[in-house]
Amino acid sequence: AETLVPNYYKCPNGGKYKARAMHWAISNSAVKLQHTDWICHLDEETYFDRHSVCSIYQHCLRENAAVAAGVKAFPDMGQGTILYNTFGLRPETLLTALADTARVGDDIGKFRLQYLGFNTASMGMHGSFAVINQKVEEVIGFDFGSEGSITEDSYFAMKAQMGINLGMQWIDGYMFEQSPFSVMDLIHQRGRWFHGLFFCTWFGGQGFPFRMTALLSFMMGTWTLSFCVLTMNILIKVFHLFGTEDYNLVFASNTVSLIFKLNYMLGFVHTFSPFLEGWAYWLALFYMQITIIPIAVGAFETAGVLNGLYLLLSRESVFYIVQKEKKATIGKI
Numbered sequence: 001a002e003t004l005v006p007n008y009y010k011c012p013n014g015g016k017y018k019a020r021a022m023h024w025a026i027s028n029s030a031v032k033l034q035h036t037d038w039i040c041h042l043d044e045e046t047y048f049d050r051h052s053v054c055s056i057y058q059h060c061l062r063e064n065a066a067v068a069a070g071v072k073a074f075p076d077m078g079q080g081t082i083l084y085n086t087f088g089l090r091p092e093t094l095l096t097a098l099a100d101t102a103r104v105g106d107d108i109g110k111f112r113l114q115y116l117g118f119n120t121a122s123m124g125m126h127g128s129f130a131v132i133n134q135k136v137e138e139v140i141g142f143d144f145g146s147e148g149s150i151t152e153d154s155y156f157a158m159k160a161q162m163g164i165n166l167g168m169q170w171i172d173g174y175m176f177e178q179s180p181f182s183v184m185d186l187i188h189q190r191g192r193w194f195h196g197l198f199f200c201t202w203f204g205g206q207g208f209p210f211r212m213t214a215l216l217s218f219m220m221g222t223w224t225l226s227f228c229v230l231t232m233n234i235l236i237k238v239f240h241l242f243g244t245e246d247y248n249l250v251f252a253s254n255t256v257s258l259i260f261k262l263n264y265m266l267g268f269v270h271t272f273s274p275f276l277e278g279w280a281y282w283l284a285l286f287y288m289q290i291t292i293i294p295i296a297v298g299a300f301e302t303a304g305v306l307n308g309l310y311l312l313l314s315r316e317s318v319f320y321i322v323q324k325e326k327k328a329t330i331g332k333i
Contacts, residue, residue: 011143074201077157083270086271096179124151146317181322
Protein backbone atom coordinates (compact mmCIF):
# COMPACT_ATOMS: atom_id res chain seq x y z
CA ALA A 1 0.00 0.00 0.00
CA GLU A 2 1.18 3.52 -0.74
CA THR A 3 0.39 6.66 1.24
CA LEU A 4 0.71 10.03 -0.50
CA VAL A 5 0.91 13.29 1.40
CA PRO A 6 -1.35 15.93 -0.18
CA ASN A 7 0.32 19.15 -1.29
CA TYR A 8 -1.96 21.27 0.88
CA TYR A 9 -1.05 19.53 4.14
CA LYS A 10 0.79 21.62 6.73
CA CYS A 11 1.81 20.41 10.17
CA PRO A 12 0.14 22.39 12.98
CA ASN A 13 3.50 23.17 14.63
CA GLY A 14 5.38 23.80 11.41
CA GLY A 15 7.00 20.41 10.87
CA LYS A 16 8.69 20.16 7.48
CA TYR A 17 10.44 17.87 5.04
CA LYS A 18 10.55 14.17 5.92
CA ALA A 19 9.00 14.84 9.34
CA ARG A 20 5.93 16.35 7.66
CA ALA A 21 5.37 13.18 5.62
CA MET A 22 5.80 10.88 8.61
CA HIS A 23 3.50 12.99 10.79
CA TRP A 24 0.78 12.72 8.12
CA ALA A 25 1.28 8.97 7.78
CA ILE A 26 0.74 8.33 11.51
CA SER A 27 -2.99 9.02 11.20
CA ASN A 28 -3.57 8.73 7.47
CA SER A 29 -1.67 5.62 6.42
CA ALA A 30 -3.28 3.38 3.82
CA VAL A 31 -2.48 0.56 6.25
CA LYS A 32 -4.75 0.90 9.29
CA LEU A 33 -2.39 0.20 12.18
CA GLN A 34 -3.29 -0.81 15.73
CA HIS A 35 -1.44 0.08 18.93
CA THR A 36 0.34 -3.28 18.93
CA ASP A 37 1.64 -2.76 15.39
CA TRP A 38 5.13 -1.57 14.56
CA ILE A 39 6.76 0.57 11.88
CA CYS A 40 10.28 -0.09 10.59
CA HIS A 41 11.59 3.10 8.99
CA LEU A 42 13.91 2.51 6.01
CA ASP A 43 15.69 4.52 3.35
CA GLU A 44 14.73 4.11 -0.28
CA GLU A 45 17.66 1.80 -1.09
CA THR A 46 17.66 -0.30 2.11
CA TYR A 47 18.00 -4.06 1.77
CA PHE A 48 17.47 -6.65 4.49
CA ASP A 49 17.53 -10.41 4.92
CA ARG A 50 15.61 -13.03 6.87
CA HIS A 51 17.80 -12.58 9.92
CA SER A 52 16.89 -8.87 9.99
CA VAL A 53 13.17 -9.69 9.89
CA CYS A 54 13.47 -12.34 12.62
CA SER A 55 15.42 -9.97 14.89
CA ILE A 56 12.85 -7.20 14.44
CA TYR A 57 9.97 -9.62 15.04
CA GLN A 58 11.61 -10.88 18.23
CA HIS A 59 12.01 -7.29 19.48
CA CYS A 60 8.36 -6.45 18.75
CA LEU A 61 7.03 -9.58 20.47
CA ARG A 62 9.17 -9.00 23.55
CA GLU A 63 8.17 -5.34 23.91
CA ASN A 64 4.46 -6.01 23.30
CA ALA A 65 4.56 -8.71 25.96
CA ALA A 66 6.23 -6.32 28.43
CA VAL A 67 3.49 -3.74 27.91
CA ALA A 68 0.73 -6.36 28.19
CA ALA A 69 2.24 -7.58 31.48
CA GLY A 70 2.25 -4.06 32.88
CA VAL A 71 6.06 -3.87 33.10
CA LYS A 72 6.11 -0.63 31.09
CA ALA A 73 3.58 1.78 29.63
CA PHE A 74 5.16 2.08 26.19
CA PRO A 75 7.30 -0.40 24.26
CA ASP A 76 10.91 0.61 23.62
CA MET A 77 12.17 1.51 20.18
CA GLY A 78 14.77 -0.70 18.53
CA GLN A 79 17.70 -0.31 16.16
CA GLY A 80 20.52 -2.45 14.79
CA THR A 81 23.56 -2.14 12.53
CA ILE A 82 23.56 -0.72 9.00
CA LEU A 83 26.27 -1.92 6.64
CA TYR A 84 27.18 0.05 3.53
CA ASN A 85 28.25 -1.09 0.06
CA THR A 86 27.88 -4.80 0.73
CA PHE A 87 25.19 -7.48 0.37
CA GLY A 88 25.39 -7.06 -3.41
CA LEU A 89 25.67 -3.26 -3.26
CA ARG A 90 28.98 -2.20 -4.79
CA PRO A 91 30.37 1.23 -3.88
CA GLU A 92 29.86 3.93 -6.49
CA THR A 93 32.72 6.00 -5.07
CA LEU A 94 35.45 4.34 -3.04
CA LEU A 95 36.31 7.49 -1.09
CA THR A 96 32.81 7.89 0.30
CA ALA A 97 32.51 4.13 0.84
CA LEU A 98 35.63 4.10 2.99
CA ALA A 99 34.52 7.24 4.80
CA ASP A 100 31.27 5.50 5.75
CA THR A 101 33.05 2.64 7.52
CA ALA A 102 33.10 5.06 10.47
CA ARG A 103 29.30 4.89 10.56
CA VAL A 104 29.46 1.11 10.94
CA GLY A 105 32.04 1.53 13.70
CA ASP A 106 29.68 3.96 15.42
CA ASP A 107 26.81 1.47 15.19
CA ILE A 108 28.63 -1.43 16.80
CA GLY A 109 30.50 0.89 19.17
CA LYS A 110 28.82 3.93 20.70
CA PHE A 111 25.27 3.24 19.48
CA ARG A 112 25.29 -0.34 20.71
CA LEU A 113 26.81 0.82 23.99
CA GLN A 114 24.08 3.39 24.62
CA TYR A 115 21.27 0.99 23.69
CA LEU A 116 22.55 -2.00 25.67
CA GLY A 117 24.22 -0.11 28.50
CA PHE A 118 21.89 2.84 29.08
CA ASN A 119 18.70 1.91 27.20
CA THR A 120 18.61 5.38 25.64
CA ALA A 121 19.44 7.22 22.43
CA SER A 122 21.41 9.89 24.29
CA MET A 123 23.91 10.20 21.44
CA GLY A 124 21.31 10.21 18.67
CA MET A 125 19.92 7.52 16.40
CA HIS A 126 19.51 6.65 12.71
CA GLY A 127 16.42 7.50 10.74
CA SER A 128 16.76 4.15 8.98
CA PHE A 129 16.41 0.73 10.64
CA ALA A 130 14.35 2.50 13.31
CA VAL A 131 11.70 0.16 14.73
CA ILE A 132 8.98 2.17 16.50
CA ASN A 133 5.58 1.20 17.89
CA GLN A 134 2.49 2.80 16.34
CA LYS A 135 1.11 4.01 19.70
CA VAL A 136 4.43 5.69 20.48
CA GLU A 137 4.37 7.54 17.16
CA GLU A 138 0.79 8.65 17.82
CA VAL A 139 1.72 10.04 21.23
CA ILE A 140 4.96 11.79 20.21
CA GLY A 141 4.37 12.56 16.53
CA PHE A 142 6.90 14.16 14.20
CA ASP A 143 5.59 17.73 14.20
CA PHE A 144 8.58 19.40 15.85
CA GLY A 145 8.74 22.67 13.94
CA SER A 146 11.53 23.69 11.60
CA GLU A 147 14.46 23.01 13.95
CA GLY A 148 13.23 19.53 14.84
CA SER A 149 12.68 18.57 11.20
CA ILE A 150 16.35 18.63 10.13
CA THR A 151 17.33 15.43 11.96
CA GLU A 152 13.83 14.37 12.94
CA ASP A 153 15.00 10.90 14.02
CA SER A 154 17.24 12.04 16.89
CA TYR A 155 14.81 14.82 17.81
CA PHE A 156 12.04 12.21 18.05
CA ALA A 157 14.20 10.08 20.35
CA MET A 158 14.88 13.05 22.64
CA LYS A 159 11.20 14.05 22.74
CA ALA A 160 10.15 10.47 23.49
CA GLN A 161 12.71 10.07 26.24
CA MET A 162 11.76 13.38 27.85
CA GLY A 163 8.01 13.01 27.38
CA ILE A 164 7.24 9.36 28.16
CA ASN A 165 10.62 8.04 29.34
CA LEU A 166 10.86 5.84 26.26
CA GLY A 167 13.82 3.51 26.05
CA MET A 168 15.88 2.23 23.14
CA GLN A 169 16.84 -1.41 22.60
CA TRP A 170 19.58 -2.99 20.49
CA ILE A 171 18.35 -5.25 17.69
CA ASP A 172 20.87 -7.92 16.76
CA GLY A 173 20.50 -7.69 12.99
CA TYR A 174 21.86 -5.98 9.90
CA MET A 175 20.45 -3.88 7.10
CA PHE A 176 22.29 -2.83 3.98
CA GLU A 177 22.51 0.56 2.30
CA GLN A 178 24.70 2.61 -0.03
CA SER A 179 27.08 5.45 0.69
CA PRO A 180 26.63 8.83 -0.99
CA PHE A 181 27.72 8.70 -4.62
CA SER A 182 29.93 11.80 -4.50
CA VAL A 183 32.11 13.69 -2.05
CA MET A 184 29.79 16.71 -2.22
CA ASP A 185 26.83 14.49 -1.34
CA LEU A 186 28.74 13.27 1.70
CA ILE A 187 29.68 16.80 2.79
CA HIS A 188 26.09 18.04 2.55
CA GLN A 189 24.88 14.93 4.37
CA ARG A 190 27.29 15.50 7.26
CA GLY A 191 26.40 19.18 7.28
CA ARG A 192 22.71 18.40 7.69
CA TRP A 193 23.45 15.98 10.52
CA PHE A 194 25.57 18.57 12.33
CA HIS A 195 22.95 21.27 11.80
CA GLY A 196 20.06 19.14 13.05
CA LEU A 197 21.84 17.44 15.95
CA PHE A 198 22.75 20.83 17.40
CA PHE A 199 19.04 21.36 18.15
CA CYS A 200 18.97 18.02 19.99
CA THR A 201 21.58 19.25 22.50
CA TRP A 202 21.26 21.40 25.58
CA PHE A 203 22.73 24.31 23.60
CA GLY A 204 20.02 24.11 20.95
CA GLY A 205 17.45 25.91 23.07
CA GLN A 206 14.72 23.30 22.62
CA GLY A 207 14.08 22.67 26.31
CA PHE A 208 15.92 19.34 26.59
CA PRO A 209 17.47 18.96 30.08
CA PHE A 210 21.25 18.87 30.32
CA ARG A 211 21.34 15.51 32.12
CA MET A 212 19.60 13.92 29.12
CA THR A 213 21.69 15.60 26.44
CA ALA A 214 25.09 15.70 28.16
CA LEU A 215 26.62 12.94 26.02
CA LEU A 216 25.31 14.35 22.75
CA SER A 217 26.34 17.87 23.75
CA PHE A 218 29.87 16.64 24.49
CA MET A 219 29.96 14.70 21.22
CA MET A 220 28.87 17.78 19.27
CA GLY A 221 31.58 19.82 20.97
CA THR A 222 34.30 17.35 19.98
CA TRP A 223 32.84 17.12 16.49
CA THR A 224 33.01 20.90 16.17
CA LEU A 225 36.69 20.85 17.09
CA SER A 226 37.53 17.86 14.90
CA PHE A 227 39.16 20.14 12.34
CA CYS A 228 41.88 20.79 14.96
CA VAL A 229 42.94 17.14 14.75
CA LEU A 230 43.15 17.32 10.95
CA THR A 231 45.12 20.58 11.10
CA MET A 232 47.52 19.17 13.69
CA ASN A 233 48.10 16.02 11.65
CA ILE A 234 48.91 18.08 8.58
CA LEU A 235 51.30 20.35 10.49
CA ILE A 236 53.09 17.44 12.17
CA LYS A 237 53.18 14.78 9.46
CA VAL A 238 53.28 16.84 6.28
CA PHE A 239 55.10 20.04 7.20
CA HIS A 240 56.98 18.65 10.24
CA LEU A 241 56.22 21.89 12.05
CA PHE A 242 56.66 20.42 15.52
CA GLY A 243 59.75 18.51 16.50
CA THR A 244 60.05 15.46 18.70
CA GLU A 245 60.63 17.75 21.70
CA ASP A 246 56.93 18.67 21.61
CA TYR A 247 56.17 15.25 23.05
CA ASN A 248 52.87 16.08 24.75
CA LEU A 249 51.43 17.71 21.65
CA VAL A 250 52.52 14.90 19.35
CA PHE A 251 51.29 12.26 21.83
CA ALA A 252 47.88 13.90 22.11
CA SER A 253 47.54 14.20 18.34
CA ASN A 254 48.59 10.60 17.73
CA THR A 255 46.25 9.29 20.46
CA VAL A 256 43.19 11.05 19.04
CA SER A 257 44.13 9.96 15.52
CA LEU A 258 44.53 6.35 16.67
CA ILE A 259 41.04 6.34 18.20
CA PHE A 260 39.57 7.61 14.94
CA LYS A 261 41.53 5.01 12.95
CA LEU A 262 40.38 2.17 15.20
CA ASN A 263 36.76 3.21 14.68
CA TYR A 264 37.23 3.19 10.90
CA MET A 265 39.00 -0.16 10.98
CA LEU A 266 36.27 -1.67 13.17
CA GLY A 267 33.71 -0.60 10.58
CA PHE A 268 35.90 -1.80 7.72
CA VAL A 269 36.29 -5.39 8.94
CA HIS A 270 32.54 -5.61 9.57
CA THR A 271 31.73 -4.28 6.11
CA PHE A 272 34.22 -5.91 3.78
CA SER A 273 35.20 -9.57 3.83
CA PRO A 274 38.16 -11.03 1.90
CA PHE A 275 36.07 -14.16 1.32
CA LEU A 276 33.35 -12.17 -0.44
CA GLU A 277 35.43 -9.42 -2.05
CA GLY A 278 38.47 -11.55 -2.91
CA TRP A 279 41.79 -11.12 -1.16
CA ALA A 280 43.35 -8.84 -3.78
CA TYR A 281 40.44 -6.37 -3.78
CA TRP A 282 40.10 -6.55 0.02
CA LEU A 283 43.80 -5.82 0.57
CA ALA A 284 43.63 -2.91 -1.87
CA LEU A 285 40.66 -1.48 0.03
CA PHE A 286 42.44 -2.06 3.35
CA TYR A 287 45.51 -0.19 2.12
CA MET A 288 43.35 2.71 0.96
CA GLN A 289 41.52 2.72 4.29
CA ILE A 290 44.64 3.10 6.40
CA THR A 291 46.29 5.63 4.09
CA ILE A 292 43.44 8.02 3.25
CA ILE A 293 41.93 8.29 6.75
CA PRO A 294 44.30 10.92 8.22
CA ILE A 295 43.99 13.48 5.44
CA ALA A 296 41.35 12.82 2.76
CA VAL A 297 38.50 11.50 4.88
CA GLY A 298 39.34 13.99 7.63
CA ALA A 299 39.03 16.77 5.08
CA PHE A 300 35.58 15.52 3.99
CA GLU A 301 34.33 15.33 7.56
CA THR A 302 35.77 18.75 8.39
CA ALA A 303 34.05 20.24 5.35
CA GLY A 304 30.79 18.73 6.58
CA VAL A 305 31.23 20.37 9.99
CA LEU A 306 31.97 23.73 8.36
CA ASN A 307 28.88 23.34 6.19
CA GLY A 308 26.81 22.59 9.29
CA LEU A 309 28.24 25.61 11.11
CA TYR A 310 27.38 27.80 8.14
CA LEU A 311 23.79 26.55 8.18
CA LEU A 312 23.56 27.24 11.91
CA LEU A 313 25.06 30.73 11.77
CA SER A 314 23.10 31.73 8.68
CA ARG A 315 19.87 30.40 10.24
CA GLU A 316 19.12 28.81 6.89
CA SER A 317 16.43 26.11 7.05
CA VAL A 318 17.24 23.52 4.38
CA PHE A 319 17.04 19.76 4.06
CA TYR A 320 19.45 18.34 1.49
CA ILE A 321 18.34 15.11 -0.10
CA VAL A 322 21.14 12.82 -1.22
CA GLN A 323 19.75 10.79 -4.10
CA LYS A 324 20.67 7.10 -4.15
CA GLU A 325 20.38 6.77 -7.91
CA LYS A 326 22.94 6.44 -10.67
CA LYS A 327 22.87 10.13 -11.52
CA ALA A 328 23.17 11.45 -8.00
CA THR A 329 22.13 15.01 -7.36
CA ILE A 330 21.49 17.05 -4.27
CA GLY A 331 17.96 18.31 -4.07
CA LYS A 332 17.05 21.33 -1.96
CA ILE A 333 13.50 21.67 -0.70
